[in-house]
Amino acid sequence: MTSTTLAAPGGPDLAGLLVRRASGQPLESVLYTSPAVFDFDVTAVLARTWLFVATEAEVREPGDFVTVEVGPYSVIVVRDDDEVVRALHNVCRHRGARVLAERSGSVGNIVCGYHRWTYATDGSLLHAGDQPKGFDKSCLGLKPVHVRVVAGLVFVCLADQPPADFDEVVATVSPYLLPHQLHRTKVAAQVDLVEEANWKLVMENNRECYHCEGGHPELICTFFPTYGYAEGEIPARLQPAHERYLRAEAALEETCDKRGLPYAAVEDLDGRVSAFRVQREALDGAGESYTLDGRAACTRLLGDLDTPLLGRVSLHTQPNAWFHVLADHAVTFSVLPLSAGRTLLRTTWLVHEDAVEDTDYDLDTLTHVWRETNQQDSVFCARAQLGVSSPGYQPGPYAPSEYQVDAFITWYVDRAREHLAR
């Protein structure tokens, strides 16, 4: 699981592939299909950057935990007795058993089911039965994983030294998120979808809406299909939508200005390790939420918000997440790679912690648009995986409105080159 695997005769010539990657188009086949490249991706990219893996709403009380797999890694995210959210390798320090097998739950201590080694929720080893004198518990705690909670969103980094530039990102994006008080939400629904595609294709699919008009009938009820188009490049058929967009944006800006909410786009999708994009943007239709008519799906708004007409805070973080934070609910998306050709997409719908199902929101209405959209995307991603696996595949040109896909791939190539240069 090191880059030397790739330098080996017979392995893919990763360095060569990266050097010759042309800007403005996808990667070559082997980078989406090879198990050796997948190992490289885990080591060089995924384990060296901040990954979004959970929400605070999933670990509200001390002892609440979720477990998350990132390739071969398994990480416990747990709220410690001191209320701090911690992340720990889910690997017993005795003989390596997976400590917590459940996807989520609540514990007093963390007890390995195999030989009952018992850890505190901060990872320290409390008890290991029948050891000799001089047995030193202090160096046998569950290994910590770096963790950051950003306005209710939990990020981890598996590297010894996480990228330092994350602080700036947190400072930039927090003002957009904080008014929605995601730390005071609860999980209304969570859906795990296994996509038959490389994680990079799942990310690429998210980074453009060039496929939305043809592919996402529910989504485009509220998501402007002009997404990604530069002002001067709006095609004629989208002009009516664009005019609605301009009007909706003007109204949104006024609403935001009154409340001191930031909305301007800040975008740095390939210029740094912790690359990101944030913006508050208007929605089409009634403009309130991701529903078929655009009206709010939850009558209890997030935080102390006083209007549902706040559009969507759209946050993209490289390499594995995107978020839509609305007035009435939020949806988070976490891409968790499983193998070269399989990827878990975990989608979580958050509502105000006091919202009551069937009173304040109907679960089907709340989740309908993104359940359908995810399902449609999983078909697209699987077809992309099948296609790029053919020796007849040759990377073609990204359309102008796919510039964020290009940014993602450029970012990936930069991380990979950086790692090879180490």
Place this chain on the structure above:
Amino acid sequence: MTSTTLAAPGGPDLAGLLVRRASGQPLESVLYTSPAVFDFDVTAVLARTWLFVATEAEVREPGDFVTVEVGPYSVIVVRDDDEVVRALHNVCRHRGARVLAERSGSVGNIVCGYHRWTYATDGSLLHAGDQPKGFDKSCLGLKPVHVRVVAGLVFVCLADQPPADFDEVVATVSPYLLPHQLHRTKVAAQVDLVEEANWKLVMENNRECYHCEGGHPELICTFFPTYGYAEGEIPARLQPAHERYLRAEAALEETCDKRGLPYAAVEDLDGRVSAFRVQREALDGAGESYTLDGRAACTRLLGDLDTPLLGRVSLHTQPNAWFHVLADHAVTFSVLPLSAGRTLLRTTWLVHEDAVEDTDYDLDTLTHVWRETNQQDSVFCARAQLGVSSPGYQPGPYAPSEYQVDAFITWYVDRAREHLAR
């Protein structure tokens, strides 16, 4: 996916294996089991020779298409608006998505489901939405695959330069096939069977009938079990069958001579790239068709044939097909490798385009013998795959009546050596 993979330390020593392959016996274990060898087979053998993949009957009207997978390749076979059958890589020129996901169907244009890039049935790109000025559609058509239609049978070649000797083969075999007018047939049934065996074992199994007496009770009602035996080597127990064979052959030759139909065997199974064998031979029993009593399964004969007593035109083509063309119907067999240990066998029963089910033919009767025979063969092939995977396996001697198996393996080794020498 190149031969360098195989020259790598740690990979199988393919060159050595090929050099030391002894004539008259199967290959060594790794050549049937290794994923690296499978990749080599695709690159060196399957993608450089003519493969039988479909029948014209499957694409009768303009816009009719089938998709076929050959290892990692996916190919669209489509009848163009000008009635010509074309073959195209099933890979979008935008970001590589598989364009047509269905196994067969009918289209006006070929539209990629992902971003709606739209191609004509000749592959040319008609439309790609929202591109910048200067976008050049002309070089972004679906990549063509070489295609040849031979008396209603569709062959493709994935190489840039297909083997030139195919013309001679076409010239030789066409007179045997043309009287049956396969281009004027329809598909009565098509069955896909996934065999748990390397594609070469599936081919080896087809190239002999040494296993027929014990293994194919339905087939040997009409298929003479003396197949593959040289005249002087007929075992005593098969003498009665042989005498029936000689009588049936004499009658068949007379029938053919009257009608000017060729029947003599032409065999060149390992002396050329486009190796083949063709012959019209008599059937046992009533001598008309592959049924339990040998009587015709379809009362509407193919083409303008005036008698059901025309035996079977047996055509073998390396590396992936065999055919039985009778007076009343035809059966085609296409071997489509999936991975080192899995192979798709596609079997297609063709009848006259005007034949009416339940009036002219009963589908169960028509397909019974080869459905049973294929099923029996899939058990044999799976057992062969399991056996050759054992380190206790050592190639043993082919029996004399298995000489065509030896020819197939010799042909394979020649192709592999040729590729390594490039």
Place this chain on the structure above:
Amino acid sequence: MTSTTLAAPGGPDLAGLLVRRASGQPLESVLYTSPAVFDFDVTAVLARTWLFVATEAEVREPGDFVTVEVGPYSVIVVRDDDEVVRALHNVCRHRGARVLAERSGSVGNIVCGYHRWTYATDGSLLHAGDQPKGFDKSCLGLKPVHVRVVAGLVFVCLADQPPADFDEVVATVSPYLLPHQLHRTKVAAQVDLVEEANWKLVMENNRECYHCEGGHPELICTFFPTYGYAEGEIPARLQPAHERYLRAEAALEETCDKRGLPYAAVEDLDGRVSAFRVQREALDGAGESYTLDGRAACTRLLGDLDTPLLGRVSLHTQPNAWFHVLADHAVTFSVLPLSAGRTLLRTTWLVHEDAVEDTDYDLDTLTHVWRETNQQDSVFCARAQLGVSSPGYQPGPYAPSEYQVDAFITWYVDRAREHLAR
């Protein structure tokens, strides 16, 4: 499938891993997870040592056979017409088909289902149809596998030269086993359980009872949880159990002394190739058998035994087996590796050949404890496999009572080093 695979650039550095393995702790991740290491294990360890694969009770009559897979190998264990148990590679000498596809059965001759090559039960080729003059059957028999029957237990060795030290082991363990006359038993039940774990983790799990108190409620009704603890290291909570153990042992020794039955522990788990441990030990509860109350599960005792109070003969053999031989029944466990991450555990319950189900024994009662225990262990092993697959895994210290786990791993490392040194 040779060690050169592992020396290849890009492959795991097996030699390095073995040299740096620290005593007192498990192996590093790749040794439990890599397919290349699995191939090495088969070649270097499993195919060079004596493996327990069956019991004589499974092949009681001439022609009775079982087939056993060890990694890619398949072996026929068959009782020959002369009553001798033989082992043969389950690979036809013609084209390598698996000869016998069934897990067990009874045959006159061994007939390959593919081309009807027919072998005697000693492996010699009796008949191969339609061969040319001069065809020499004498060198085309099924390849023999070394086999030894030890007091009713069948061991095979796939090497050309099996380890010579097995004779001493047989001489040592036979006096413990022979009074139970396992050759005069029948199979009451046999259960195959596929564990999602490397075979070495399945073995490690068996070699300690550090997990029994928490993990095996049924087993510890009769299995003393003090197993593996040195006299001076019994933890306080186990003192009551230890005192019961000492009393039970004293009674057992008296019973054995009266009958001339050996009971002392003989242990050489890592000092030789054919490493083993044998001991007769007392059981807790009623002390007779593996039941919830410790009473015998079968009223018909094995052999000519005159008391059920004979505890358990516990036999461990490296690398793949353990046995519990009681007065009323015996249970054998055979670890049959399938792939790097999957292992078959075959458990066989033997009772006296004249015992009658529902009269002398109730099958559920007889098998309950070990069915439950195996199931619990399979969960533990799967969790271990998942855990050691994480890059966050680091081998931790074995507890003192896990000294036999350490011995197994030490033995494994010695065999691996020996092979690399060849």
